[in-house]
Amino acid sequence: xxxxxxxxxxxxxxxxxxxxxxxxxxxxxxxxxxxxxxxxxxxxxxxxxxxxxxxxxxxxxxxxxxxxxxxxxxxxxxxxxxxxxxxxxxxxxxxxxxxxxxxxxxxxxxxxxxxxxxxxxxxxxxxxxxxxxxxxxxxxxxxxxxxxxxxxxxxxxxxxxxxxxxxxxxxxxxxxx
Amino acid sequence: xxxxxxxxxxxxxxxxxxxxxxxxxxxxxxxxxxxxxxxxxxxxxxxxxxxxxxxxxxxxxxxxxxxxxxxxxxxxxxxxxxxxxxxxxxxxxxxxxxxxxxxxxxxxxxxxxxxxxxxxxxxxxxxxxxxxxxxxxxxxxxxxxxxxxxxxxxxxxxxxxxxxxxxxxxxxxxxxxxxxxxxxxxxxxxxxxxxxxxx
Numbered sequence: 001x002x003x004x005x006x007x008x009x010x011x012x013x014x015x016x017x018x019x020x021x022x023x024x025x026x027x028x029x030x031x032x033x034x035x036x037x038x039x040x041x042x043x044x045x046x047x048x049x050x051x052x053x054x055x056x057x058x059x060x061x062x063x064x065x066x067x068x069x070x071x072x073x074x075x076x077x078x079x080x081x082x083x084x085x086x087x088x089x090x091x092x093x094x095x096x097x098x099x100x101x102x103x104x105x106x107x108x109x110x111x112x113x114x115x116x117x118x119x120x121x122x123x124x125x126x127x128x129x130x131x132x133x134x135x136x137x138x139x140x141x142x143x144x145x146x147x148x149x150x151x152x153x154x155x156x157x158x159x160x161x162x163x164x165x166x167x168x169x170x171x172x173x174x175x176x177x
Numbered sequence: 178x179x180x181x182x183x184x185x186x187x188x189x190x191x192x193x194x195x196x197x198x199x200x201x202x203x204x205x206x207x208x209x210x211x212x213x214x215x216x217x218x219x220x221x222x223x224x225x226x227x228x229x230x231x232x233x234x235x236x237x238x239x240x241x242x243x244x245x246x247x248x249x250x251x252x253x254x255x256x257x258x259x260x261x262x263x264x265x266x267x268x269x270x271x272x273x274x275x276x277x278x279x280x281x282x283x284x285x286x287x288x289x290x291x292x293x294x295x296x297x298x299x300x301x302x303x304x305x306x307x308x309x310x311x312x313x314x315x316x317x318x319x320x321x322x323x324x325x326x327x328x329x330x331x332x333x334x335x336x337x338x339x340x341x342x343x344x345x346x347x348x349x350x351x352x353x354x355x356x357x358x359x360x361x362x363x364x365x366x367x368x369x370x371x372x373x374x375x376x
Contacts, residue, residue, distance in 0.1 A: 052249075053342060053347060056247075056249045056342060057344060059283070060246065060247045063246060063247045063286075070285070073247070073283050077282050077283055080281045080282060084281060088318050092319075130197075131197060134196050135193065137189070137193065138186070138189045138190055141189045142182055142185045145181075146178065146181060146182045146185060149178070150178060153178075
């Protein structure tokens, strides 16, 4: 009897141990899923923020080259608003709404990135044309101003000569009288 | 004639250089808060900074970019009491308190950004002479938690810090160096909260 009851106890304790193991495993699984979900949330947000930084850098380069892309800046601002709204929705527990806004922000950022190379080329072309125009204007300004100066000098000399000639005629007339 | 041509060449080259590389003016950001009428006055209903629960407050935060380039700026809103650390202008250190709310935008040079900032205290929890703000709404977004507490509900403050994206560190930064000086932009506005609800 003692042996039997001891065996039963052992069987029960083994069952309890097995059940608690399963429970522990389930708890661990839930915890790991939760941690993965939390990690995904922060990664998604930081991914979007990193993408917005990247897009901003490219837009800043367009502006540095002398280009203007106000429509793309407006689009980037729209994406930033969407990222912010997604964050608010996620904090309020609306994961579906947040994911939808994040997708919209992602596609807005992708649209901007697609448009940037053409803008960059355009800005570089504009900048090169401006530099060439300014550089070409230097010899033109030099030649024109030298010509004007030369013409003014020649006119002045002619005027001086004419004045001298007039004085000589007057002198001659007075001596004749 | 040759001397004249040489002088003109030098002057024209100088002018061309200035056209291609315009001199930089002083670089700065400006931030300000305006009251309910869009002026630097009437920050509280009846000009009384002792606010009641549920009372809506209408402010406008203004940001001006004079950095000479496209800038990615973020306004971080922090709720502090009188003892929590303020940002330090001398060292360019932000307040160590976590932001409650953020506004982000890209600004072109010389652009001013006006942010409507409508807020109200939603709930407080008074205990042993202190009042703890447990709920606040900013631009219709409700935020809850143990936000900040102050003695008798006096001397709370909203601190607005201006952060901007720095390409060198690929992160948002609070201060920058110009003309051998550390610069940062922040402003604050004080208020008190009584634990009674508004009528």
